[in-house]
Amino acid sequence: MARVALINLASLPMPGNEPIFPIGLRCVQDALDLSGHQTRVVDFVEDPGAADDLSWLAEPWDVIGFTIRNIDPIEISCDSHVEHYEHFLNRVRKALDGYGRRPLLVGGGPGYSLFADQLLARLGFDVGVVGPGEQAMLDIVADPDRYRGVGKNIAGRRYDGFMTHMPQHPKSLMETYTRFEGAMIGVETRRKTCYQGCVYCPYAYLDGDNSGDLKPLELIASELRAIHAAGIRRVFFTDGIFNSEIRYAKEVVRLITELDLPGLSWSAYFTPKPFDDEFAELLAGSNVEFVVISPDSLDDRVMKLLGKTFGTRHVDRCLERCRRHGIPARVNIVFGGPGEDQESVRNSIKYVNSKLREGELVMHVGYRVLPQTGMARQLGIPDDDLLPPTFHPFHPDTFSWIIQDLDNRFMPPEALLNLMAARSSSKRMAKVPLPEDSQQSAPTEFPYLALSRQLPLVKGLPTAGGYS
CATH class of the missing domain: 3.40.50.2300 (Response regulator)
Structure with missing residues (x-):
């Protein structure tokens, strides 16, 4: 021992x-x-x-x-x-x-x-x-x-x-985190590498050899009951993509509905495909807090460069199903990725202005470059150089393009202040030339990579496609 x-x-x-x-x-x-x-x-x-x-x-x-x-x-x-x-x-x-x-x-x-x-x-x-x-x-x-x-x-x-035992969280630790407003706890339903090939994402590297285990439903049920008994009412399923295996995802949603734990809501990361009517109907009856989808761009060309396996038409269908069934949605957009230019920013904002409702947009600026990702390989940066906060290059006018075109209903004062803080910070970043043969840089006159520097914190600044 x-x-x-x-x-x-x-x-x-x-x-x-x-x-x-x-x-x-x-x-x-x-x-x-x-x-x-x-x-x-x-x-x-x-x-x-x-x-x-x-x-x-x-x-x-x-x-x-x-x-x-x-x-x-x-x-x-x-x-x-x-x-x-x-x-x-x-x-x-x-x-x-x-x-x-x-x-x-x-x-x-x-x-x-x-x-x-x-x-x-x-x-x-x-x-x-x-x-x-x-x-x-x-x-x-x-x-x-x-x-x-x-x-x-x-x-x-x-x-x-993982397949046989439910975590027995200490009461004192659970109570500590329930004191936070909107306290939320993570729950794993599976250990399986995400099938998406997003160029910025390190999940496949982090998950390692996990044999694709899907947690038995009875263990999930016991864990959710224990969480509810401890006073926590919000759960986030930490799977890379909750509905990557939609048949299993439907089983989990049915379980949540059958448990009928008073006041318990949940959310997760979803992909717009697969996302059928049956799944939407199940979600609607499960007290899902919101469906989080991350197209990261709403320009099909940039989405393809990001490694997405779906396009804006799939986002359309997903949002239509959510609205038909009364399911709240959140759409993550990250400006400043591979191939981003004024046209692609305008296309994304045009989609947001015309098709999203107030409160549905979660906006980010800048992609943090992480080791063992397609983005790091595209930029040709050694892993040792990525430890300081390192961001994919983006045009300095990106902030102006967003501010001038995005409807005010998506730009409350806090979001505007954060955007201005991000722009100020980006101007003070170190600049490093991109490889001459890079095919992923935007057709602009700003072929540089933003690197770390000591700057004051601005609380609540949108994150850049992180890891958990």
Whole structure:
């Protein structure tokens, strides 16, 4: 039996950070508990003082795991979180030295997995986990000395318990996160790599070899009942795309309806295809909060360059079905991607103005470039250079094109202020020439890549197609 502390670095107080319930870390803890190990989750939202006094380090831990959800807020006017993680780990090692202790230090989480090679030595971990963490952590804690000081990353593996065990979240941690207005918790229904080929998305790299597991419905039912009993009324299914396998998605929606948990609403990421009338009818009776679709552009040429497997006609059909059945929708648009120019911006805005209703548009500006993505390969940027916040090039007039054409009903004061802040930040970014043979750059006179810089945070700035 090992003594294991699991530290939720995503709960550190950092500019631009908005902590959410640490579902991934909790899954790792449950796996360890089931195997007889003694564990503790340290969450700085639940225990703010633990970030300062580090008193938990006085306990004789064999292994301390640190999870990193995000590397940065992926907002144009925000700084990286890496410096905060680095400062915290330096404090941790200094405190451990003072106690005369040398537990194994392990890094993991989705943000860590993206930049594992860059973060391993910088944060001083003995070993890191890339991808799903449960089985890898079980392997590590079974023989910590085998991994001490090895300085390498290992790949996460399929965890059988995902199909047989429902996470048993601690009441105190659940209650902590229910205090937030609109508290929401994530639930996994499957572990399967997204079939879409979006050029900006790292999900396939993060998911790893998961064998396409679909969680049994009875486990989902038990988890939803427990969440409801804890007082949480909003659920977000964390699948890459909820309806990628529509037959299974229909089964999950039927289950939600049959459970009939008072006040429980839910949402997820959807694709406009497949999305048939039967599915829309099921959604309408399930208290779905809203259907989130991410065409990311409403110009068919740009959508194709982004790697979308659908076009605006599929968005039309999806929205028509949602409206016919009274289902609220949210449409994510990200301006400034591959091939974006004034014409494509105008086409997207024309669609928004003519076909979307007030409150349906979620607008973003700028794509954060992440490792192991088609966008990174197109730009030819080494992974090591992507750790600072790095954005796909976009024309400096993009902001003006949006402001001059978008209807005022989609531009409330907060959105306008955020757009202006993003424009101000983009003007102060470092510029790097694109490869001469790049076929994805827009036909403009601005062939540059925006890189990181130190800027003040503007809270609420639209994000740029992030990771979770």
